[in-house]
Amino acid sequence: MRTQKITSALDDRYLKRLCTANRFKTSRELNCEFSQYTKQKISARTVRRRLLSAGLAARRPRKKPILNNKMRIKRLKWARNWTEKEWNRVIFSNEKKFNLNALDGLGYVRRRPGEEFKSYTTIKTTKFPAGLMVWGCFLRVELAGWKLLKEM
Template structure:
């Protein structure tokens, strides 16, 4: 459970003032397990700050992420696979899924162009003739 810094500080302050874990639980400022975990971590580390969670290292740096964004903004119609290929040429070995995640982090979401009917010269001319011929008509006509 995530607790705010103030709650952790309050729990430790009560603990330092001689309150037992049971007494602190009775105040109902946090669940029992959370209170005992905060006290235990404080005794071990001497700090109420939360350790940074571990995890898999990122494939790309901030600089490389900005480079990907520039590549994508240059050609907005490029697919994530094409962007991954270009990014690989710049020295970052990442999948198309990673490319999508990085662009999403930067606020760039995928789009698909709307399908529009293609108008040939003949279609354009025929439409104009139709509009001129029937432009004066009313709903009753």
């Protein structure tokens, strides 16, 4: 069992900088880059431990639609003009697409707490890949049900 760390504080900062330059790189890819620069052999597990201690845990990336500033301003303006009575008449709905022929994006992203919806830790989504669509909705006080919409 080792009593001394194999990497220095400078090495740890370099690993952190490599990771924050591209959050989607695997620990093996980061290890390869680190070894080329420092000529020091460390394991991918050591890379993961150092990044975890820096607050960069590997997580599944969130997906979010691409919205520009004009779209955001328009949505906020619309929502702020409604009264509570109007919001009580809203049916909240959602749908879930189950992909049939493709994976749902990349494996993991390294991020700190609170960074889950930052642009550099999310996967940008596009419309219309093949799959099944399920739709469901609820009112303010009750569940309205779900339905298989169609095969896409």
